Amino acid sequence: MAPADVVPQGEAPPAEVPGPLLTSGTSADVYALDDGRVLRRYREGRDAGPEVELLRHVRQHAYPAPEVLDAAGSDIVMTRLHGPTLLQALGAGEISIAGAAQVLTDLHARLHLVPSPRSWQVPSDHDWQTLSGGPVVVHLDLHPGNVILTEAGPGVLDWANARTGTAELDVALTAVLIAEVAVDAGGDYSQAARALLAAFLHSSQVSPLTALDDAAALRSTAPLLLPGERELVPAAAALVRTMVELTSNP
Ligand SMILES: Nc1ncnc2c1ncn2[C@@H]1O[C@H](COP(=O)(O)OP(=O)(O)O)[C@@H](O)[C@H]1O
Ligand SMILES: [Mg+2]
Structure with missing residues (x-):
């Protein structure tokens, strides 16, 4: 699957802060969109497409990782996992x-x-x-x-x-x-x-x-x-x- 197939074309990431900031890590910020979804956004504009492709691939093999709900540019919207690390x-x-x-x-x-x-x-x-x-x-x-x-x-x-x-x-x-x-x-x-x-x-x-x-x-x-x-x-x-x-x- 080419990244073009998984990154919806023409869908701009939300420009404004989309929800409460859960964490700000070394390269990405993670926002809670609601109880069921988070947005992970690279600050340096890195293309999340290849990562999204791997995430979808491992999930297709029943691996326990968040489900990608949407992805565009440096943004990944995925299911929110609940529990302690x-x-x-x-x-x-x-x-x-x-x-x-x-x-x-x-x-x-x-x-x-x-x-x-x-x-x-x-x-x-x-x-x-x-x-x-x-x-x-x-x-x-x-x-x-x-x-x-x-x-x-x-x-x-x-x-x-x-x-x-x-x-x-x-x-x-x-x-x-x-x-x-x-x-x-x-x-x-x-x-x-x-x-x-x-x-x-x-x-x-x-x-x-x-x-x-x-x-x-x-x-x-x-x-x-x-x-x-x-x-x-x-x-x-x-x-x-x-x-x-x-x-x-x-
Ligand atoms: N899908 C998710 N569901 C729930 N919490 C998440 C999810 N993705 C990220 N987080 C929260 O954000 C933190 C940082 O996310 P992570 O992807 O590990 O980025 P980084 O370590 O690069 O900052 C996680 O430790 C977790 O607390
Ligand atoms: Mg981490």
Whole structure:
């Protein structure tokens, strides 16, 4: 499906602020349109078309992600998922660390059953141009803040980095993201992140080792990192490697 088929032509995005601002993230603002819909809008005018195509594709494969209701230019209108994020649920003690790790592992395993859409091309404004594709859809930002625990089960948000790739890379990237929090010694969540990382690596059937260098390189070159985040990446990757080796050589 070409982006032209999914982005209604001639439909201008709403010019005014369309509703209460839910969050203003690094690259996009999310507005609540009503109880059932949100608008995610890129501030820099990035074309949301390729992301929309992947979102529709994974939903066609019954993957738990918001349904795209409308899309035009940098705007995506999608169904609003209700519930705490997995991160909030962890913080509130509503889910155990082992339970959260299992949620992440299951979401990875299910996503990596979705074959790459044949027509999909990496958009020219995607952050990681040098990365080659792969056989399955990957999210590349699947951390607890991007998972919402709805009554119907967990759902995955924030498909900005999604593309085609390998399961190993997606698992490695999640591991590095969690490890960055773990190695931030002064951080409030360092201990919990370390335990979550161990549980995630234990429950995942896919080893991140072959893709760990690539994942660390992507994190090191990711634009829009907070001050200090980039410096954590080498130690984070080293922690993942040590933990995997400990798990596989008991
Ligand atoms: N479909 C949705 N349903 C409910 N909340 C959403 C939805 N999309 C985004 N949000 C809210 O907006 C926040 C930021 O959205 P996200 O897509 O993760 O963008 P980013 O992390 O780039 O700012 C989410 O953590 C969530 O709280
Ligand atoms: Mg997010």
